[in-house]
Amino acid sequence: MIKSPTKNIILIGMMGSGKSTTAKKISELTYLTHLDTDELISASHQKSIQNIFDAFGEKQFRELEHEVAKNLPKENHVISTGGGMPCYHENMDVLNQNGITFYLSSPVELLFSRLKNKKNRPLFKNQLDQFESFLNERIAYYEKAHVTIDVSDKNVNQVALEILNFINS
Numbered sequence: 001m002i003k004s005p006t007k008n009i010i011l012i013g014m015m016g017s018g019k020s021t022t023a024k025k026i027s028e029l030t031y032l033t034h035l036d037t038d039e040l041i042s043a044s045h046q047k048s049i050q051n052i053f054d055a056f057g058e059k060q061f062r063e064l065e066h067e068v069a070k071n072l073p074k075e076n077h078v079i080s081t082g083g084g085m086p087c088y089h090e091n092m093d094v095l096n097q098n099g100i101t102f103y104l105s106s107p108v109e110l111l112f113s114r115l116k117n118k119k120n121r122p123l124f125k126n127q128l129d130q131f132e133s134f135l136n137e138r139i140a141y142y143e144k145a146h147v148t149i150d151v152s153d154k155n156v157n158q159v160a161l162e163i164l165n166f167i168n169s
């Protein structure tokens with residue numbers, strides 16, 4: 001039986017690391033409500049993330065993302081974040097103050113293979129070496145998370161249960 005936590009569970013990590021699917025699974029297993037920061041931005045502008053990048057550019061997207069980070073609910077939610085959120089403004093500090101943060105860490109090859117045929121990531125680099133440099137620039141931010149979970153070779157159920165076991169231990 002899974003005890004119900006009250007602190008937010010906040011998932012961070014690179015695009016393709018499974019933040020949204022894991023957050024949905026955790027929400028199913030607990031009474032926590034799922035929020036996804038990209039969905040909040042998209043809904044408030046009635047545009048896809050790709051269209052927001054096209055219309056306003058990345059700098060403006062990062063401003064919108066920062067506003068969302070500062071206004072997240074303080075408890076009872078499981079929150080999946082956009083892959084870049086922890087790396088801009090002081091968002092990582094804000095996230096760490098708003099709940100228990102989990103970095104879903106994954107080898108670059110796995111992330112790349114999950115993303116390479118998808119069209120909906122405006123910042124995806126279609127060359128493994130470029131994508132790897134991009135990931136490496138971000139790791140120092142991601143490693144500020146309270147907990148790092150290695151998600152390689154694990155399915156979504158296993159990752160969700162590992163997070164909930166950590167919370168309940």
Ligand code: S3P
Nearest residue numbers: 014015038082083084121122123
């Ligand atoms: C981004 C990741 C995306 C989205 C936007 C920018 C990034 O979220 O926020 O395309 O900078 O890594 P996912 O991590 O859910 O793909």
